[in-house]
């Protein structure tokens with residue numbers, strides 16, 4: 682009986698789990714405006730969070746006309762984890778990024794914004 686109960690619980694949890702995954706992917710779907718893979722894109726924004734161990738930044742970026750992106754807050758992976766030490770939450774930055782996997786973008790350079 683106990684095993685059967687566990688299976689029911691698992692099945693009941695499945696739909697909500699897949700919904701969460703879909704929602705997460707959708708939030709990073711920036712539409713069809715994908716540039717050539719080698720093309721670096723310049724952008725500006727404000728650092729909202731730094732995860733130096735994972736090599737990730739959360740950036741509230743300004744609109745990026747080259748990608749037809751509105752302003753939004755999103756995660757970026759860093760090409761080099763050492764870049765994380767250049768910034769802290771609240772910093773205004775100029776940065777460059779290149780397309781990564783599955784619609785993600787990888788930050789390749791960071792400079793303080795004027």
Ligand SMILES: [Cu+2]
Nearest residue numbers: 750753754755
């Ligand atoms: Cu974005």
